[in-house]
């Protein structure tokens with residue numbers, strides 16, 4: 001069985017569990033660093049394991065399919081070997097990138113036609129071939145091809161889109177059950193709940209995806225520009241209806257404050273580009289709030305930003321130095337802030353796991369969410 005539930009908080013829906021894969025076990029709730037092109041940008045796999053204590057990372061089927069291509073990955077013996085990461089990997093189907101990256105795309109019953117954002121070449125992702133792509137990548141957990149509707153969208157659009165995703169889900173599950181893993185380790189497949197921000201559609205989609213008997217379920221269609229309160233409301237509605245014994249993955253979420261509130265709503269798994277993407281713009285997440293290191297006020301600030309925090313960036317390099325690195329677009333700046341932000345996200349998840357275990361989560365999380373959200 002993929003998922004074991006260990007402890008549930010008494011006064012919130014927070015829960016602690018273990019995801020068991022052939023590449024190792026993952027303690028939940030967990031944040032999954034995004035490794036788009038077979039690398040978590042500017043971070044070596046050994047730092048991911050030993051400094052950041054990442055337990056599972058994300059790979060991206062869209063990018064890897066386009067470059068280096070499935071044949072290279074297959075000859076390398078799969079993505080784990082290719083990128084020298086021997087821990088668990090979750091890959092997305094590439095569907096979301098088609099919407100967010102390639103401006104010329106066309107959704108048809110058969111699948112998603114798109115033009116490569118690299119060279120304009122034409123491609124088609126279908127519920128079946130994204131299973132094959134992820135078989136070749138060798139991910140421990142693979143995602144379905146789905147459609148993520150924009151926010152806001154009409155009820156009719158959300159309904160049409162959800163029903164397409166449901167038809168694709170049936171085809172994707174069949175393709176998964178009809179094929180084998182290529183490298184000898186077990187692979188799992190997650191369903192993706194859609195329905196926009198419409199309660200009745202969300203309920204229908206949860207019911208439908210639960211019946212397909214996936215090993216885990218993702219909540220899609222959120223973190224696409226809707227207000228945080230609406231995201232929480234939809235996540236709350238979904239976790240009320242999702243089976244307790246299956247892992248729950250909220251896609252594309254989020255800020256440290258989002259993570260705290262969504263764990264309290266019963267979410268187990270998260271991914272977001274923010275810790276790495278925002279790091280590259282000089283945004284540093286800390287226990288006491290968010291620092292924009294490019295701000296002139298740090299030019300002459302010869303102190304480190306958090307001596308007690310377990311990250312050598314926060315204990316060793318002064319803010320004046322980090323400010324200097326960013327003002328001069330020095331590569332070291334990107335590396336230091338990427339490593340720090342991921343360390344912070346994984347540290348925050350570890351604090352949540354500890355507090356769910358010792359029963360102090362419910363009195364702590366809302367105050368912590370306010371604290372980490374402050375602008376320093």
Ligand SMILES: O=c1[nH]cnc2c(CCNCC3CCCCC3)c3[nH]c(NCc4cccs4)nc3cc12
Nearest residue numbers: 034036058059060092096148220221222223251252
């Ligand atoms: O319904 C969805 N279906 C499928 N994927 C979704 C994603 C992509 C999740 N991360 C993929 C990663 C795979 C590896 C490479 C990188 C992406 C979402 N991301 C967001 N918000 C993103 C964002 C939130 C804040 C800033 S961006 N909402 C999402 C909704 C869906």
